[in-house]
Amino acid sequence: MRLLFFALLFCFSANTAADSSVLSERVVNSKLALSKLQQTINEESLQYQTRLEQSLREVEALRAQAESIRRASDEKVISYEQLSERVRAWREQDNYQRMVVQSFFEQQNLALSAFKSKNGDLTLSPSMFEILKHELVNKISPNWQEKPVVNDKGEIIDFNVLNLGPLALAYNSELAQGGLLTRKINQTLPNIIPNIYTESQLEHLATFVDTGAGFITFDPTLGNAEKLLHKQDNVISHIQKGGVWALPILIFGLISLIATLVKGYQLLLMPKPSNDFIEKIKQIDVSSLEFNIHFKGAEKALIDIAVNNPVSEHRDDQLVAFLMQYRYRVENYLGVVATSAAIAPLLGLLGTVSGMINTFMMMNTFGTGDAATVSGGISEALVTTELGLIVAIPSLIMSALLNRKAKSLNTKLEANAIKLSKLDILSHE
Structure with missing residues (x-):
């Protein structure tokens, strides 16, 4: 009896091991099939997404084309009043641009005679915009340039001048003089604003000239502080204003x-x-x-x-x-x-x-x-x-x-x- 029991147990163990190996093989095959299926789905999704983006771009282009066609169609039937209003707006924009350009040329002391017509009207041209581009580039990337400047004693001396947007600085290393510049009306040469920079501020300005880094003092009001400085009255002059x-x-x-x-x-x-x-x-x-x-x-x-x-x-x-x-x-x-x-x-x-x-x-x-x-x-x-x-x-x-x-x-x-x-x-x- 014992011999028969051990024989039956051995047969059952052999069958169980065979079933386990078959099951493991099926799991591995299922994982491989799942991985291939996911890769296929990702590739197809990518293709569909690319097609969708291309379709959206085509729709956007068609919308822009339709808007252009509709605008052209609307302009064919535009009324005289609307056309007059549009022309008036264009003329105002043109006048504004001319004024802005003329103001910039006057602030930078640039000659405008070559760009004016016989009637004295300003004519916009490509050469003018080239000059504007050159000046704006110099404004964006300023550098020191030697120019004649009127110092606080009224003497015309060459200074190293740096234009920083609406601000202008000048410094002469030999004389240890410098400061902010201002340009008076009907005056070609700029002046150094007197009694503004102290000795320590001049030292910072000299360091800024030599190394390109340093602390500088400037007028955030773009000239109004100087006017207030000169407008300060003493008691006698204030009383004299009373008449x-x-x-x-x-x-x-x-x-x-x-x-x-x-x-x-x-x-x-x-x-x-x-x-x-x-x-x-x-x-x-x-x-x-x-x-x-x-x-x-x-x-x-x-x-x-x-x-x-x-x-x-x-x-x-x-x-x-x-x-x-x-x-x-x-x-x-x-x-x-x-x-x-x-x-x-x-x-x-x-x-x-x-x-x-x-x-x-x-x-x-x-x-x-x-x-x-x-x-x-x-x-x-x-x-x-x-x-x-x-x-x-x-x-x-x-x-x-x-x-x-x-x-x-x-x-x-x-x-x-x-x-x-x-x-x-x-x-x-």
């Missing part, structure tokens, strides 16, 4: 200043009235000279009146008369400051009206095209207003402070005088 009305405003300002200083000094020297005036009198022997030590100024004068006169209307009249005299002395010349504060802005307004009248007269004579012609009247109008306010505002403030100080002195002294008028100093003695 004839600036002088009386300054005179009133000076008068107000002198009156403020004098009156302020006077009020500071005046003794302040005491808050306990009557209590001090009651504690002092007025028959002696002791009250001369404790009281000064107006209070001492009030005590003198009270000591020399008994309680009566006569003493009250003398006290009132002294208070009126004291008030006049305290408030004297305060009106000068207030008057200056009131008159100065009115004079500024008068100067404003005068300047605007002058402006309108210039505009009526020369028109509004030249701003420099009418700027004088506007400067006069604005500067006089400015000066009037500069004088009026401090004068008004100082007038208020001085009046408050004077009113405080008068009020306290009057209160002390009223209390003193009811006090019998002789009986108190």
Whole structure:
């Protein structure tokens, strides 16, 4: 039995090994077939994609051809108004191009006489565009060129000049001079802008000339910063722009200043009235000279009146008369400051009206095209207003402070005088 069992087991193992080898062979064959199928699909997809792209290009070309045919068809039936509008647009474009080209030639100081017709009109030609191309190439790839330049002393000297778009730099290594260049109207040679480059900036410029790399200082406003630099005025020139009305405003300002200083000094020297005036009198022997030590100024004068006169209307009249005299002395010349504060802005307004009248007269004579012609009247109008306010505002403030100080002195002294008028100093003695 055992022998029969082992024989059956051996036969089963042999059959299983044979089936496994067949199955492995089928898997390998299936993988090869799948790989070939994928390669075939990829090749066919690539072919189809190439055909699709070619078809899309053909469709795009046909669309462009159809658009051209439709445009040509539309132009055959275009109306006269549309044709006139198109011609007008073409003419405007042509005029704009001529203006741009002419402006470029003028900025680069290039001759235009060879490209103008007998009527003086600019004629665009291939040679002109060759010049433009050459200039633009030089702008894109600039290099140093030796050219005559007017330095800050007015001397014409050869400098190494580099054009960087709208900017121009110049440097002379022998003289160690250089800086930004500017070209004035109706002047053939460029000028070095003075007082711009410091010694350290000139050293950076020299390094830039030698090595082609370095820090340079330039004007990002393309000339406006230079104009502002030269337009900066000092105080005297700024006041002179105000014209004839600036002088009386300054005179009133000076008068107000002198009156403020004098009156302020006077009020500071005046003794302040005491808050306990009557209590001090009651504690002092007025028959002696002791009250001369404790009281000064107006209070001492009030005590003198009270000591020399008994309680009566006569003493009250003398006290009132002294208070009126004291008030006049305290408030004297305060009106000068207030008057200056009131008159100065009115004079500024008068100067404003005068300047605007002058402006309108210039505009009526020369028109509004030249701003420099009418700027004088506007400067006069604005500067006089400015000066009037500069004088009026401090004068008004100082007038208020001085009046408050004077009113405080008068009020306290009057209160002390009223209390003193009811006090019998002789009986108190």
